[in-house]
Amino acid sequence: MRRSALLLMFGALVLFGVAAGDGGRAEAASPAPYVDFDRHQSHAALSSGSASGVVVTKTKTGGVVRLAEGRTGGTLTSKVYGTSFPFDTLVPSWNARTPSGTWLTVEVRVRDRETGWSRWFSAGQWASGSDTIKRQSVAGQSTTRWALDTDVLQSKGRVFADAYQYRLTLKTKKSGATPRVRSVSFANSDSYRHGTSLGHSSDRGAWGRNLAVPQRSQMIYPDGGEVWCSPTSLSMVMAYWSQKQGVAGWNRSVPTVAGGTYDHTYKGNGNWPFNVAYASSAGLDGDVSRFGSLAQAEEWVEAGVPVIASLSWGQGQLSGAPIPSSAGHLLVIRGFTPSGDVIVNDPAASSNSGVQRTYKRSEFYAAWMRGSGGVVYLVRPVGWQKPSQTYASGSW
Structure with a gap:
């Protein structure tokens, strides 16, 4: 901050x-x-990106991203989301269930107004339990213009972005078990x-x-x-x-x-x-x-x-x-x-x-x-x- x-x-x-x-x-x-807060939870929103090894199914409250049948890993890359004003700070959050043997990662990148797309930054690997992986953020994520410190992506100096894109990666070690992601949210702001x-x-x-x-x-x-x-x-x-x-x-x-x-x-x-x-x-x-x-x-x-x-x-x-x-x-x-x-x-x-x-x-x-x-x-x-x-x- x-x-x-x-x-x-x-x-x-x-x-x-x-x-x-x-x-x-x-x-x-x-x-x-x-502040520009986005919550992606509808079937249409979650289906609007490109999927590899995952599917999006409809539910009563929106959509759920899960692994396709027989897959042990897969990704969903969202479409590009523009914001209503330039931002220099982004905080992600997500709603998901991870049965034993499964986990997920959430990544995000931003479109710098001067230099274009940043690298992908990881918000960490996450599971609700501790029997499969160590739940952890990723240290040392920094470029000359942007850095992710535990849970906040922040620019360095007066550097601003005008769009973002996220990527979900779902993993499993157990046949038939899959993470289920029902929403991904981003709080973008001008600090x-x-x-x-x-x-x-x-x-x-x-x-x-x-x-x-x-x-x-x-x-x-x-x-x-x-x-x-x-x-x-x-x-x-x-x-x-x-x-x-x-x-x-x-x-x-x-x-x-x-x-x-x-x-x-x-x-x-x-x-x-x-x-x-x-x-x-x-x-x-x-x-x-x-x-x-x-x-x-x-x-x-x-x-x-x-x-x-x-x-x-x-x-x-x-x-x-x-x-x-x-x-x-x-x-x-x-x-x-x-x-x-x-x-x-x-x-x-x-x-x-x-x-x-x-x-x-x-x-x-x-x-x-x-x-x-x-x-x-x-x-x-x-x-x-x-x-x-x-x-x-x-x-x-």
């Missing part, structure tokens, strides 16, 4: 008294969006505009709403819990949907989710697409996207969907936080107070009972934009109604 550019931008916004897109009432006219106002005025429909997300602390686990913010947040959201939908299998312990999201190259559990892919392997839908305002998060909470957000803050920058600072931390937005402050489940609390907290709206927004430029996990049941496009600004 371009943290130095983002911090400079934040300083300018504060200097000129701009509300920085936090969803309050005093917003300027809506500027052009800087120089992360944190700038989207002109959203909150409709306050979520103010006073607090979703019943179970409280779980990462800190009660001695063997790695201090770095388990992402799987703990995901475990809480999966447990919420388990209670709401009556699906017992979605209620999984923090250590179980941590084991299912571990990246053997990154040596941690914070790989964004690996987390939503894990939720999808249990039967939920999940995407990594990027928001620019709390008004957008409010729309999802109003739709009954808790939002997992990525933050960072320094000493004194997030009042009431259970830890004094963090260079990168994930938590769950579960609601808003009647005055619009943010109600969260913060897994860094020392016990389960202290997980629910309330953060000042302006402080939370600054930490969110500073930490990740507004990155979110959107995990919900398949077919769950999304908010309207009124506040989307390209983010869903």
Whole structure:
């Protein structure tokens, strides 16, 4: 992430008294969006590329990519997707199931506006279990103009692309077993505009709403819990949907989710697409996207969907936080107070009972934009109604 550019931008916004897109009432006219989120899940979309050794079958909710009969490997290369504005940052995510003996890789390349197509960058090899391969991202992927750091493809300097293309590779070691990919998503954005106002005025429909997300602390686990913010947040959201939908299998312990999201190259559990892919392997839908305002998060909470957000803050920058600072931390937005402050489940609390907290709206927004430029996990049941496009600004 371009943290130095983002911090400079934040300083300018504060200097000129701009509300920085936090969803309050005093917003300027809506500027052009800087996030272009694409989700490819329909049979037509998944079938529009070129396939070798794989087939795309129709389902009630769209399409599924799987290996052709008798094949142990195959690829699907998508068509070229242009974006509505030049971008310098891309975050992939996918929804899939990988039975024992199977795995997949997701690759992406971008069309640089000056030099043409980049090389293919790998988002890693992935399987929901650990009995077949080591789930891992790929280190050392860099050119003079682009680099993929674990889960984010980012340009170097003021370099922009105007299109992307993805490639799925499916593999199996077991006859008759195949990965099944039901969606591939990409959050493309202009990082120089992360944190700038989207002109959203909150409709306050979520103010006073607090979703019943179970409280779980990462800190009660001695063997790695201090770095388990992402799987703990995901475990809480999966447990919420388990209670709401009556699906017992979605209620999984923090250590179980941590084991299912571990990246053997990154040596941690914070790989964004690996987390939503894990939720999808249990039967939920999940995407990594990027928001620019709390008004957008409010729309999802109003739709009954808790939002997992990525933050960072320094000493004194997030009042009431259970830890004094963090260079990168994930938590769950579960609601808003009647005055619009943010109600969260913060897994860094020392016990389960202290997980629910309330953060000042302006402080939370600054930490969110500073930490990740507004990155979110959107995990919900398949077919769950999304908010309207009124506040989307390209983010869903």
